[in-house]
Amino acid sequence: MNAVETKNLTYKYSVGTPFETTAVDDVNVTIEKGEFVGIIGHTGSGKSTLIQHLNGLLKQTSGDVIINGRNIWSKDVNIRDIRFEVGLVFQYSEHQLFEETVYKDIAFGPKNMDLSPEEVDKRVREAAASMGITDDMLERSPFDLSGGQKRRVALAGVIAMEPQILILDEPAAGLDPIGRDTVLEKISEYHKNSGTTILLVSHSMEDIVKYAGKVLVMNRGRLFCYESVDNVFSKSKEIQMIGLDVPQITRLSLMLKEHGVDLGDDIYTIERAKQRLIEQIKGKQEC
Amino acid sequence: MIGDIVNIIETKDLEFEYQTLDDDGKVIESNKVLKGINLTIPKGQFVAVLGHNGCGKSTLAKHFNGILVGSKGKVFVNGIDTADDDKIYDVRQNVGMVFQNPDNQLVATIVEEDVAFALENLGVPPKEIRRRVDEALNTVDMYKYREHSPHQLSGGQKQRIAIAGVIAMEPDCIVLDEPTAMLDPKGRKEVMATIKKLNREKGITIVFITHYMEEAAQAERVIVMDKGRVIMDDEPKKIFSRVEELKAVGLDVPQVTELCYELRKEGIDIPQDIITEQDCMEHILKLFGKDVL
Structure with a gap:
């Protein structure tokens, strides 16, 4: 079963003016349920525009968005339902905190879902716990917390709505x-425990490969590739050409390969680089 | 004090305490953020400052041009005591600051007007303003954007305009507090290249606060702070070879340094003070009996 499917998805800004720009250009991608996908692309590559289509914040110029098998803009779909199914957390989400207490802030979303007070309370406490927010923090003002804590409170607020698909910018x-x-570890734990489909936008390839199973690379509004983490670095050179970073350890493996020491095209963790190097050094000693 | 001052910044037993007062002005809570800092930064040095959030590094940086003045101890900039109110403008002209968020630092609607802002306030003659603004914009490689509006620029470009505004004042030293934290990899590289150029070509002293270990590895000297104290102060190679101590205070090391550390644990003969990809590659190739020409 697919959680997200886009068909020829295209979005243009300022159509009919001299400033017309194609931000998302004919993107076809299928994301399976329960997947943890990292989305990467340079600034202006269309990744933020793409994700805003997935819960209907933006309406495409042409093409289709299909969430859990339903075309979100078809007449029999209520777009409000889609917004509960697909949770979207923006950049610097701590700026969206506004309530007097952490508890009230996390409760804001579920309260607007016509749930019983008991259910709201249960969800607030579970979501807070999943993001590592302790009980004693719930009655404090969110503005007294550290930057990382505020960020986790904002995430808990979206998680408390129990979306089937969670998108994090x-x-x-x-x-x-x-x-x-x-x-990132709390998000990863939440993914494992809840089975929620997660799409995580990041500039850091190192963070993506540590937590995601697949990587979606955007370039100039187009889908550059959608690959498993193990396969994506066979395209390391092309990825660097479009202005993205690969992990330092991957750059090292490319340099070594040019000098005749080939550790393979799937080096993106220190652990794996170390294993392969030791194998090769030992192999050489036995010769 | 004119003449041979070799240290641009000097702190002596510097302490700083945030206090919360009640309505009667009585202290109800106090939090000591700096606990006795003794540092000297010689002219022309490129210093990186590391430490996790709350360690006091930004508070320390704000003492370097008198935004904050210590509760105890002293800070001297070019020999001037930053607590001396009469000379605070000299201090601020000597040490410029660049902050994290590019959007909070630009004030004008046109790039070149933004760079000229401080000079106009200082009463610099118009011809001289023109010269300095052009030179500053050329230094950060943004001259061709001089008539753009800041909102048309990328994050990295905005940060370079903020830097241009500071160098137009011709300071001896620039303090940058996580200038790359909100930028994408391309913007980070642009800003890094600009900072290195200022240090190398103009001899400007750089104090550079960052969370990126690969950036800190490019400095001449690295200062590590934890809980309001300086806990390490050395050249990057020596600092990053102390992998376990750094991890204990919540910091990372560059990936190639960690790889060498892990290989050494397995009994492989490779130096611990490797911090660049090039260096790491050469030493690994040596293990395979290959030399790099």
Whole structure:
């Protein structure tokens, strides 16, 4: 079963004016249920425009968006239902916090879903726990928390709505290494425990390969490739050509390959680079 | 104090405390952010400052041009005490600041007007303003965008305009507080290249706060802070070889450094002070009996 499907999806800004720009250009992609997809592309590549189509925030110029088998703009679909099915968390989501307490902020979404008070309470506590927000933090003002904590409260607010598909736009941007790892690890745990389909936009290939199963690369509004993490680095050179970074360890493996030491095209973690190097060094000693 | 001042910035037993006061002005809560900092930064040095959030690095940076003044201890900029109110403008002209968010730093609607903003306030003659603005924009490689509006620029370009505004004042030192944190990889590279150029070609002292270890590895000197203190202060090669200590204070090391650390644990003979891809490649090739020409 597919969670997300786009068919010839195209979006143009300012149609009919001299400023007409094609932000998303004929994108065809199919994402299976339960997948964890990393979306990467340089600034202006169309990745944010693409994800805003997936819960109907933007309406395409042409093509179709199909969520859980339903064309979201067909007459028999209520777009409000789609927005509950597909949760979208924007960049710097902590800027959207507004309530007096952490609890009230997380409860805002589920309260608007006609749920019983008991169900709202249950969801708030579960969502908070899943993002590592402790009970004593729930009665504090969200504005007294650290940047990483605020970010996790904002995420919990969307998770409490229990969307089937969760889309996150740069959830780790601007955080320090500890804040970044905590947010991403909580998202990864949530993915494993809930089976939710996750689409995560990031500039950091290192973060994507650590947590995602597949990588979707956008370039100039077009889908450049959609590959498993193991396969994507066979295109390392092309990926660098379109202005994206590959992990430092991948760059090292490319340099070594040019000098005759081939560790394979799927080097993106230190662990794997170390294993392959040790195998080759030992193999050489036995010769 | 005129003449041979070799240290652009000097701090002596610097402490800083945030205080929360009640309505009667009584202290109800205090939080010591800097706990005795002694640092000297010589003219022309490129220094990176590392530390996780809350370690006091941004607070320290704000002391370098008198935005904050210590609760105890002293800070000298070119020999001037930053607590001396009469000389605060000299301090601020000597040490420029660039912050994280490019959108919060640009004030004018046209790029060249933004770069000229500080000069106009300083009463620099119009001809001299024109010269300095053109030179600053050329230095950051943004001259051809001089008549653009800042909102038409990318994050990296905006950050370079913010830097141009600072260098137009011809400071001896620039303090940059995570200038690359909100940029994409391309913007980060542009800003990094600009900073290195300012240091190399203009001899401007750089104090560069970052969370990116690969960026810090390009500096001459790395200072690591934790809980309001300086815990390490050395050249990058020596700092990054202390992998476990860095991890203990919540910091990373470059991936190639970690690879060498892991290989050494397996008994493979490779140096620990490797911080660049080139260096790492050469040492691995040596293990295979190959030399790089």
